[in-house]
Amino acid sequence: MTIMQSFNELVHQRQQRESAKRIRPVETEVTKLDVRNLNFFYGEKQALFDVSMTVAERAVTAFIGPSGCGKSTFLRALNRMNDIIEGAHHNGTVLLEGQEIYAPDVDVVALRKRVGMVFQKSTPFPKSIFDNVAYGPKIAGQRNYKTLSEIVEQSLKRAALWDEVKDRLQDSALALSGGQQQRLCIARALATNPDVILMDEPASALDPASTARIEDLIFELKQNYTIVIVTHNMQQAARISDWTAFFYQGYLIEKDHTQKLFTTPKKKQTEDYITGRFG
Amino acid sequence: MSAPAKLQEPELARRHRIGKVFEWLCCGSTWFGLVVLAVLLVSVLWQALTWPAPKVKPGASGPTVAKAEDSAIPLSKQFFTNYDSRHPRRAGILAPIWGSLWLIGLVALLSVPIGVGSAIYLEEYANEGHFKRLIQINLSNLAGVPSVVYGILGLTAFVRMFGLFGKGGKTLVLNLGFTTLDVPLPFERSLIAGALTLALLVLPTVIVAAQEALRAVPSSIRIASYALGATQWQTIRHQVLPAAMPGIMTGVILALSRAMGEAAPLMMIGALTFIAYCPGEITNVGDIFRNPHGLVDAPFDKFTALPLQVYNWINRPQADYQHVAAAGIVVLLTILLLMNTAAIVIRHKFQKSTRW
Numbered sequence: 001m002t003i004m005q006s007f008n009e010l011v012h013q014r015q016q017r018e019s020a021k022r023i024r025p026v027e028t029e030v031t032k033l034d035v036r037n038l039n040f041f042y043g044e045k046q047a048l049f050d051v052s053m054t055v056a057e058r059a060v061t062a063f064i065g066p067s068g069c070g071k072s073t074f075l076r077a078l079n080r081m082n083d084i085i086e087g088a089h090h091n092g093t094v095l096l097e098g099q100e101i102y103a104p105d106v107d108v109v110a111l112r113k114r115v116g117m118v119f120q121k122s123t124p125f126p127k128s129i130f131d132n133v134a135y136g137p138k139i140a141g142q143r144n145y146k147t148l149s150e151i152v153e154q155s156l157k158r159a160a161l162w163d164e165v166k167d168r169l170q171d172s173a174l175a176l177s178g179g180q181q182q183r184l185c186i187a188r189a190l191a192t193n194p195d196v197i198l199m200d201e202p203a204s205a206l207d208p209a210s211t212a213r214i215e216d217l218i219f220e221l222k223q224n225y226t227i228v229i230v231t232h233n234m235q236q237a238a239r240i241s242d243w244t245a246f247f248y249q250g251y252l253i254e255k256d257h258t259q260k261l262f263t264t265p266k267k268k269q270t271e272d273y274i275t276g277r278f279g
Numbered sequence: 280m281s282a283p284a285k286l287q288e289p290e291l292a293r294r295h296r297i298g299k300v301f302e303w304l305c306c307g308s309t310w311f312g313l314v315v316l317a318v319l320l321v322s323v324l325w326q327a328l329t330w331p332a333p334k335v336k337p338g339a340s341g342p343t344v345a346k347a348e349d350s351a352i353p354l355s356k357q358f359f360t361n362y363d364s365r366h367p368r369r370a371g372i373l374a375p376i377w378g379s380l381w382l383i384g385l386v387a388l389l390s391v392p393i394g395v396g397s398a399i400y401l402e403e404y405a406n407e408g409h410f411k412r413l414i415q416i417n418l419s420n421l422a423g424v425p426s427v428v429y430g431i432l433g434l435t436a437f438v439r440m441f442g443l444f445g446k447g448g449k450t451l452v453l454n455l456g457f458t459t460l461d462v463p464l465p466f467e468r469s470l471i472a473g474a475l476t477l478a479l480l481v482l483p484t485v486i487v488a489a490q491e492a493l494r495a496v497p498s499s500i501r502i503a504s505y506a507l508g509a510t511q512w513q514t515i516r517h518q519v520l521p522a523a524m525p526g527i528m529t530g531v532i533l534a535l536s537r538a539m540g541e542a543a544p545l546m547m548i549g550a551l552t553f554i555a556y557c558p559g560e561i562t563n564v565g566d567i568f569r570n571p572h573g574l575v576d577a578p579f580d581k582f583t584a585l586p587l588q589v590y591n592w593i594n595r596p597q598a599d600y601q602h603v604a605a606a607g608i609v610v611l612l613t614i615l616l617l618m619n620t621a622a623i624v625i626r627h628k629f630q631k632s633t634r635w
C-alpha cells in the first residue's frame with residue numbers, strides 16, 4: 001500500500017531526526033491531559049460524543065478528521081475557550097495533571113495561562129512586536145521592564161523569530177508577513193510560560209516555506225512543552241506528531257502512535273480516511 | 280441577402296436623452312447646494328468684515344464721528360477681548376467664547392465616561408435579550424428627540440431640581456482638601472446646569488458611536504487575549520478600548536460639535552445673553568495660573584454661549600448688530616470646522632494604521 005508506505009517514510013525520517021537530536025523516545029510518556037467521556041453541546045446540537053483520550057506530556061499529539069468532525073471543539077474544551085461561546089455546555093471530565101479543569105474552584109484565567117493556544121488565523125494585536133509578546137506576562141502582573149524584555153527575547157528565540165525582528169521590536173506587528181505573524185502568535189503563547197500549547201491548524205494559511213518553519217518549531221518545542229495540534233494535512237501529522245487521533249462526526253474513532261495509526265489502522269474508517277478513500 | 284443589422288433606433292436615442300437629462304438634474308442638485316452654501320458663507324464673511332454704510336438722517340449735521348474705542352471692522356482684534364456692549368461697534372465675544380469652551384469641556388467630561396461606559400456595558404457585558412433590545416431602540420429614539428425637549432428636562436431637573444431645595448435654595452459647601460467649593464443647590468442658570476443638559480443631549484449619539492467603534496474591533500482580538508489568560512476587564516482595557524479609541528474619539532468630537540452649535544436648550548434653561556463676566560473670572564489663559572480657584576468656581580457661574588449670543592445680536596434692531604452677529608457666526612463656524620477637521624484627521628490616521 002503505497003500511501004501508507006509514504007507515511008511510514010515520513011515517520012521514519014522524523015524518528016531519525018529525533019535520535020540525531022537525542023530527544024528521548026516517546027515510549028516513556030507521562031499523561032498530561034486525561035479526558036473522560038466528554039460530551040459537548042452547542043445549545044441543542046451535540047458536537048462531541050463520549051470522547052475519552054489521554055494526551056502525553058512532552059509529545060506532539062495530532063488531531064485529524066474531516067471538516068466539522070469536532071477537532072476544534074475538542075481542542076477548545078482543553079483550555080475552556082468554549083466557555084465564551086453562548087449556549088455551549090458539556091458533561092464528562094477533563095483532567096490536567098489529575099486536576100479537573102471544569103471544577104468550580106478552577107480559575108479559567110489561571111488555566112489558560114498553563115494551557116496556551118494558537119489559532120488558525122494569526123491574530124496579532126495592533127501593537128508593537130514587543131507589546132504583543134509582553135502582553136501575557138504584563139497582564140499576569142509582571143511590571144519589571146528588564147524581566148519583560150528577557151521574556152520577550154527568550155520567547156521570540158524559541159519561536160524562531162528573534163533574528164528576523166530583533167532590530168524592530170517597536171514596529172507594528174501588523175507589518176510582519178503571515179508566517180512571521182503566526183510565529184509571533186506562538187511566541188506570544190510561549191511568553192506566558194504554559195505547559196501545554198494547543199494549535200488549531202497553525203500552518204493552514206501559510207506557504208510551504210513558512211509551514212516548514214512552523215513544523216521545525218513544533219519539533220523543537222516538544223522537548224519542553226506538550227503540544228496538541230489540529231491539522232488537515234496528514235503528511236504534516238505524520239511528519240511532526242508522536243500520537244495521532246482520528247475524529248469522525250463527533251466521535252473519536254481511533255488514537256494511536258502516529259506510525260501505527262498511519263500504517264496499521266485498526267478501524268476501517270481510519271484507513272479509508274488516510275488513504276483518501278473517503279466520501 | 281439579409282437586411283443589414285440595425286444600428287440606429289429612434290427609441291434608443293430617446294432613452295439616452297432621458298439618461299442625459301437625469302444626469303444634468305443630479306448635477307444641478309449638487310451645485311444648487313454648493314452655490315447656496317458658498318453665497319451664504321461669502322455674505323456672512325463680507326458682513327463680518329465691514330460695517331454697514333451709515334444712514335445719513337435728513338436733519339442731522341453730518342456723519343457721526345467714530346469714537347477711538349470703536350472697532351474698524353466687526354471681526355477685529357477687539358471683538359475677541361470685549362464683552363457685549365450697548366454700542367455695536369464695541370461689542371465682543373469674550374464671554375460667549377469662554378462660556379462655549381467651558382460648556383464643551385464640561386460636556387466632554389460628563390458625556391465621555393458615561394457614554395463610553397454604557398457602550399462598553401452594552402457591547403461587552405450585557406447579554407443579548409429583550410432588555411438590551413429595549414435599550415438599543417430607546418437610544419436611537421433619544422438621539423432623534425428635538426433639543427428643546429432636552430432644554431425643558433434640563434430646566435426642571437438641573438436648573439430647578441424639581442424645587443427640592445425650597446424657594447431660596449441652599450448652598451452645599453464641599454471640602455476638597457486643598458480648597459472648599461460652594462455648590463449652589465439647585466444649580467440655577469449656571470454652566471453646570473447647561474453642561475448637564477447638553478451632555479444628556481449628546482449622550483445617545485456618543486453611546487451609539489462608541490458602540491459602533493467597539494463592534495468594529497474583531498472578536499479574534501478578544502479571543503486571542505482570553506487565550507493568553509486575560510480577564511474580561513483586562514481584554515477590554517488593553518485590547519478592545521485602544522483599538523476602538525479612534526472611532527470613539529471621532530464620534531465624541533462630532534457629538535460635541537453638535538452640542539457647541541445648540542442654542543435652543545440653553546435658551547430653555549434661561550442662560551443669559553448680556554453678560555460682562557467670564558466663568559470663574561478667567562478671561563485668558565494667564566488667569567488660570569493667577570487664580571486657580573476660578574477653575575472650580577467656574578462651573579457654578581452664570582454664562583452665555585456663542586450660538587445664544589449670535590441669536591441675541593441678530594434680534595437687535597440696529598443694523599450694526601447684524602454685522603456683529605456675522606462676526607460671531609464666523610467664529611462659531613471656524614471652531615466647528617476645526618473640530619470636524621480633527622475628527623477627520625483622527626479617522627484617517629486610524630484607517631491607515633490598522634488593518635486587521
Ligand SMILES: Nc1ncnc2c1ncn2[C@@H]1O[C@H](COP(=O)(O)OP(=O)(O)OP(=O)(O)O)[C@@H](O)[C@H]1O
Nearest residue numbers: 042045047065066067068069070071072073074085
Ligand atoms: N460556535 C459554534 N456554535 C454552534 N455550533 C458550532 C460552533 N462551533 C462549531 N460548531 C459545530 O460543531 C461541529 C464541530 O465543529 P468544529 O469546529 O469543532 O469542527 P472541526 O473539526 O474543527 O472542523 P474544521 O476542520 O472545519 O475546522 C460542527 O458541526 C460545527 O458546525
Ligand SMILES: [Mg+2]
Nearest residue numbers: 071072073200
Ligand atoms: Mg476547526
